Amino acid sequence: MGKVRLTTAQALIKFLNQQYIHIDGKEFPFVEGVFAIFGHGNVLGIGQALEQDPGHLKVFQGKNEQGMALAAMAYSKQMLRQKIYAVTTSVGPGSANLVTAAATALANNIPVLLLPADTFATRQPDPVLQQVEQEYSAAVTTNDALKPVSRYWDRITRPEQLMSSLLRAFEVMTDPGKSGPATICIAQDVEGEAYDYDEKFFEKRVHYVDRKAPVDRELQGAAQLIKNSKKPVILVGGGAKYSQAKNILVELSEKHNIPLVETQAGKATVGSDFRNNLGGMGITGTLAANKAARESDLIIGIGTRYTDFATSSKTAFDFEKSKFLNINVSRLQAYKLDAFQVVADAKLTLEQLVPLLEGYETQFGREIAELKEEWLTERKRLSEVTFTRENFEPEVKNNFTQDVFNEYADALNTELAQTTALLAVNDTVAPDSVIITSAGSLPGDVQRIWNPTVENTYNVEYGYSCMGYEVSGALGAKLATPNQEVYSLVGDGSFLLMHSEFITAIQYNQKVNIVLFDNSGWGCINNLQMENGSDSFYTEFRTHNNEILNIDYAKVAEGYGAKTYSVNTVDGLKAALEDAKQQEVSTLIDIKVLPKTMTDGYESWWNVGVAEVSHKDSIQKAFDARKQKLELAKQY
Numbered sequence: 001m002g003k004v005r006l007t008t009a010q011a012l013i014k015f016l017n018q019q020y021i022h023i024d025g026k027e028f029p030f031v032e033g034v035f036a037i038f039g040h041g042n043v044l045g046i047g048q049a050l051e052q053d054p055g056h057l058k059v060f061q062g063k064n065e066q067g068m069a070l071a072a073m074a075y076s077k078q079m080l081r082q083k084i085y086a087v088t089t090s091v092g093p094g095s096a097n098l099v100t101a102a103a104t105a106l107a108n109n110i111p112v113l114l115l116p117a118d119t120f121a122t123r124q125p126d127p128v129l130q131q132v133e134q135e136y137s138a139a140v141t142t143n144d145a146l147k148p149v150s151r152y153w154d155r156i157t158r159p160e161q162l163m164s165s166l167l168r169a170f171e172v173m174t175d176p177g178k179s180g181p182a183t184i185c186i187a188q189d190v191e192g193e194a195y196d197y198d199e200k201f202f203e204k205r206v207h208y209v210d211r212k213a214p215v216d217r218e219l220q221g222a223a224q225l226i227k228n229s230k231k232p233v234i235l236v237g238g239g240a241k242y243s244q245a246k247n248i249l250v251e252l253s254e255k256h257n258i259p260l261v262e263t264q265a266g267k268a269t270v271g272s273d274f275r276n277n278l279g280g281m282g283i284t285g286t287l288a289a290n291k292a293a294r295e296s297d298l299i300i301g302i303g304t305r306y307t308d309f310a311t312s313s314k315t316a317f318d319f320e321k322s323k324f325l326n327i328n329v330s331r332l333q334a335y336k337l338d339a340f341q342v343v344a345d346a347k348l349t350l351e352q353l354v355p356l357l358e359g360y361e362t363q364f365g366r367e368i369a370e371l372k373e374e375w376l377t378e379r380k381r382l383s384e385v386t387f388t389r390e391n392f393e394p395e396v397k398n399n400f401t402q403d404v405f406n407e408y409a410d411a412l413n414t415e416l417a418q419t420t421a422l423l424a425v426n427d428t429v430a431p432d433s434v435i436i437t438s439a440g441s442l443p444g445d446v447q448r449i450w451n452p453t454v455e456n457t458y459n460v461e462y463g464y465s466c467m468g469y470e471v472s473g474a475l476g477a478k479l480a481t482p483n484q485e486v487y488s489l490v491g492d493g494s495f496l497l498m499h500s501e502f503i504t505a506i507q508y509n510q511k512v513n514i515v516l517f518d519n520s521g522w523g524c525i526n527n528l529q530m531e532n533g534s535d536s537f538y539t540e541f542r543t544h545n546n547e548i549l550n551i552d553y554a555k556v557a558e559g560y561g562a563k564t565y566s567v568n569t570v571d572g573l574k575a576a577l578e579d580a581k582q583q584e585v586s587t588l589i590d591i592k593v594l595p596k597t598m599t600d601g602y603e604s605w606w607n608v609g610v611a612e613v614s615h616k617d618s619i620q621k622a623f624d625a626r627k628q629k630l631e632l633a634k635q636y
């Protein structure tokens with residue numbers, strides 16, 4: 001057999017160039033490129049290999065390891081997990097910075113290939129710079145911290161180990177049932193070590209992603225459950241989106257008059273304008289979706305993980321009455337809530353299920369339309385919130401006095417409500433625009449009131465709700481959809497936490513639009529704190545002498561080379577958005593908004609750990625209320 005002498009890193013890059021994916025009859029390269037931050041751990045290994053022959057791989061220089069890995073994740077999420085970027089980092093702090101991003105990808109079941117460098121395999125120069133030198137074992141390095149947050153993890157200390165390791169990594173990343181981050185740590189000396197690799201290892205390799213079909217028992221059982229139900233509701237999860245089940249979902253819903261409700265990951269599988277789509281459900285759900293779910297006697301969970309946000313901490317359903325039917329490629333997910341399990345591809349299952357339901361119709365009648373209408377009226381109200389200097393009634397009530405509101409209005413020079421601003425954005429951007437967000441109050445607002453009409457235009461990470469995904473992810477989403485505008489909807493807190501990849505986007509002329517909602521604080525956490533009986537405590541951004549912090553974010557972004565705007569009215573915001581569309585460079589719109597003007601309520605509940613004993617009656621009250629609510633919740 002022919003051999004080719006390559007360094008481990010050269011073999012890695014050569015292999016990445018030859019990986020293809022085959023889905024629904026289409027075949028294309030699986031690895032699009034590499035994000036890199038070079039240090040002594042990887043510049044002479046992977047850096048050298050990429051310089052010598054990158055093949056078709058695009059190379060982007062990242063600015064923060066976490067940021068570039070989140071960009072890679074957003075790319076893959078936007079590509080419906082059909083294509084990835086790899087991420088190479090140096091050893092020690094460079095690899096440690098991957099931990100948060102790996103966890104974000106894991107919680108969201110998104111494939112990314114992480115390639116952190118590791119300490120010396122020979123150990124000759126130990127302790128090397130950036131080696132933590134763990135006393136109880138030299139075999140433990142910073143990279144072990146990636147084990148709990150990787151779907152697959154391996155360490156390469158000999159060049160030939162690379163071959164079996166890569167095969168496992170690609171098998172995992174291309175399996176819809178277990179897809180997630182694969183981490184291969186390569187000892188920094190081994191990256192440059194040569195080996196005679198079998199040429200066969202580098203032949204084109206196709207990873208077939210065949211749709212897993214349901215067995216007859218599953219289909220008959222599922223059909224029977226639906227036919228026996230009066231008011232089934234379909235919960236559309238991320239699995240439905242990745243399976244591209246839109247058309248069959250619409251057919252199923254229309255034929256049998258079954259309402260759809262959505263998780264964060266499932267939103268924009270079917271457009272919000274579809275008449276039976278009642279929108280997001282759960283803690284950040286619409287009143288329409290939450291009412292339908294509560295009335296339902298059968299929840300058909302399609303590709304959902306049933307997180308606490310989707311189920312209102314397991315209080316959203318009437319567990320006495322309601323049964324569950326779970327369609328999921330993952331057995332772990334299918335087992336949840338004592339459901340009847342169909343472990344199979346969502347689209348294929350629904351296509352085979354529909355013919356078995358001939359003649360069936362739910363008892364919802366006109367109720368779906370009525371619920372939707374009621375919600376659209378509420379959404380309209382949220383688009384027209386006006387601030388008043390006296391007796392202002394915000395969405396989040398009973399936290400701030402009027403004096404505090406007036407103080408914010410003066411300090412930030414704004415009277416704009418967040419919901420009104422957000423809906424102005426929704427009205428103004430092109431329908432095929434991709435939005436991206438993740439943490440703070442904005443994910444809740446978009447799940448409720450952002451109405452996407454074009455498929456796969458809602459890139460919201462709410463499995464890990466990682467501050468920093470908003471801006472980092474915008475770069476990845478843009479790489480995936482170069483012909484669409486990408487809008488990062490981000491709070492001031494998240495923007496401050498990390499926006500390094502905004503600079504990468506500007507550097508590589510990948511236009512992204514940052515729409516920054518500045519309420520000078522961690523608004524949602526302040527709400528959570530005050531709604532559970534505490535005072536406002538270190539969650540507003542105030543100075544040493546208690547003044548509200550007012551940062552000119554437009555000026556910050558101007559320094560990076562972005563086109564920027566500062567706005568505090570709906571008209572100003574719309575004009576900025578229109579102008580931003582005309583720009584070739586990345587943009588940032590700094591919108592000053594009032595706190596407590598995000599959406600809230602709608603019959604949802606979140607189980608959070610309230611103090612059982614404290615010095616405040618208000619906290620005791622919150623604790624008692626939680627205890628009562630928990631009595632209604634399903635225990636597991």
Ligand SMILES: Cc1ncc(C[n+]2csc(CCOP(=O)(O)OP(=O)(O)O)c2C)c(N)n1
Nearest residue numbers: 439440441467491492493494521522523524
């Ligand atoms: C990396 C990370 N750290 C901490 C948190 C906890 N956390 C969630 S939301 C939030 C504040 C977000 O503030 P901002 O972005 O301004 O949004 P707002 O709630 O004000 O809309 C914090 C600290 C998180 N989700 N992610």
Ligand SMILES: O=C1C[C@@H](O)[C@H](O)[C@@H](O)C1=O
Nearest residue numbers: 438439440441443465524
């Ligand atoms: O703690 C949190 C509260 C949520 O409201 C928020 O969206 C999320 O980012 C979070 O971490």
Ligand SMILES: [Mg+2]
Nearest residue numbers: 491492521523
């Ligand atoms: Mg904020």
